[in-house]
Amino acid sequence: MAYKVLVVDDSTFFRRRVSDILNQDPELEVIGDAINGRQAIEKVLELDPDVVTMDVEMPLMDGISAVREIMKRKPVPILMFSSLTYEGATATLDAMDAGALDFLPKRFEDIAQNKTEAQMLLCHRVRAIARRKPSLRPGAAGSFVTSGQSASLLSQPPRILSRPPVRAMGGSKHYRALAIGTSTGGPAALQNLLTRIPGNFNYPIFLIQHMPGTFTNAFAKRLDSLCKIRVVEGEDGQLVENGTAYLAPGGKQMVLDSRGNQTRLRVIDDHNDSRYLYKPSVDMTFESIADVYGGDVLAMVLTGMGADGREGCRKLKKLGARIWVQDEASCVVYGMPMAVANAGLADENTSLENLASKLITEMR
Structure with missing residues (x-):
């Protein structure tokens, strides 16, 4: 059964372009789209997608805020689309801090040498993160957990639980x-x-x-x-x-x-x-x-x-x-x-x- 994808972007052209590429992959099916972060939250709750592609800059609610809210209410793997600027990098890192798992440049020519290669890479990345099944960590809204381990960027360094020392195979060793x-x-x-x-x-x-x-x-x-x-x-x-x-x-x-x-x-x-x-x-x-x-x-x-x-x-x-x-x-x-x-x-x-x-x- 194909992974269900929700495409979120305020550009009609870009939504259609991403949807057309993903729908060519037999393992992926675009089941809906959204034009802003607020609508993205509604569609995630309504359609229960396996993965979401999300723009950063959108009207009414931006992608970062949408990711943060989705992680609180119904966590799902999210791939961000970003501009290759310092500001775009900072915003994308903020989105990953909120719980997004991966990112790609919005200009596909920046990620591959030709159109076919770019399309294959997009589908590959979406399939890869779609396989992760997130859930909320008890008592920690916004945390993204895969198979019991933290997979989100954490705002504060996590606490190290006390445990017996564990040595790697071979015992003590000199390192530089x-x-x-x-x-x-x-x-x-x-x-x-x-x-x-x-x-x-x-x-x-x-x-x-x-x-x-x-x-x-x-x-x-x-x-x-x-x-x-x-x-x-x-x-x-x-x-x-x-x-x-x-x-x-x-x-x-x-x-x-x-x-x-x-x-x-x-x-x-x-x-x-x-x-x-x-x-x-x-x-x-x-x-x-x-x-x-x-x-x-x-x-x-x-x-x-x-x-x-x-x-x-x-x-x-x-x-x-x-x-x-x-x-x-x-x-x-x-x-x-x-x-x-x-x-x-x-x-x-x-x-x-x-x-x-x-x-x-x-x-x-």
């Missing part, structure tokens, strides 16, 4: 860096994890999130305002320091360059290696981290589509690094972690909720 790669669902997962890391965390952290360039700058600033550690968007030539998280800039590649006793970031605008499909690429950054730190690394692959990160983990693993993946139940999309796990590279397969406490125990 933490590396994290993610894609769809990653903004929520990264905020959930990074806000729990204490301010005295004495390692550099390298973050690779599949995201447009205008979004990574806004996302880094948001994380920095919420976290005890420092979070910045990586810059070319920047000196790597302990206690700082470096977010790879969208649309570029971030690698490490070590000379003498100093390690610096290199941000590359382009490359000619067909192995790396994404900008930024988890594989490319992880392989660079392996060249600099060898096996003294804890690498994590979190929620996301595809297999980016698998080959980078393979190189790290051969050098003795430890590899953790997010489990299927707490992922928005169990693609990237599954690829690493199926390749036999994962030392830990654990929930998002448990990652922070395990990380602190492992690297303290």
Whole structure:
């Protein structure tokens, strides 16, 4: 049976365009549309869709307010459409903070090289988040929960429940860096994890999130305002320091360059290696981290589509690094972690909720 989709946008042309594309997919069926946030809430309650596509800027009620209200009354997976501007990025992150799971640019030519590829990507992303079945967390209106785990961006760092320390396989280990790669669902997962890391965390952290360039700058600033550690968007030539998280800039590649006793970031605008499909690429950054730190690394692959990160983990693993993946139940999309796990590279397969406490125990 096809997933039921509600399309929300104040533009008649855009609603029709999205509906036509989605209806071509046998696994998707557009069952209705809405022209503003207020009508979207009514249609969600009336039609019970499996997934909603939502514009940000609309009359009467904007998309962010609509997402927040839907999460309170009848949670459903929501994909946002956004402009690729700093303001658009900020608004989209606000929508994800309210409970939306994913986003795409409104200009389809910004996400693919041709029309067919853009249409396939849209359908793929809608199908992926439609498979998540949300429910309200008791006593926490607006929280978005998938399979018992938080999948929303949280306004406040979540409380860490006391639990016995858990060691990764192999016992104690010497570390020099933490590396994290993610894609769809990653903004929520990264905020959930990074806000729990204490301010005295004495390692550099390298973050690779599949995201447009205008979004990574806004996302880094948001994380920095919420976290005890420092979070910045990586810059070319920047000196790597302990206690700082470096977010790879969208649309570029971030690698490490070590000379003498100093390690610096290199941000590359382009490359000619067909192995790396994404900008930024988890594989490319992880392989660079392996060249600099060898096996003294804890690498994590979190929620996301595809297999980016698998080959980078393979190189790290051969050098003795430890590899953790997010489990299927707490992922928005169990693609990237599954690829690493199926390749036999994962030392830990654990929930998002448990990652922070395990990380602190492992690297303290």
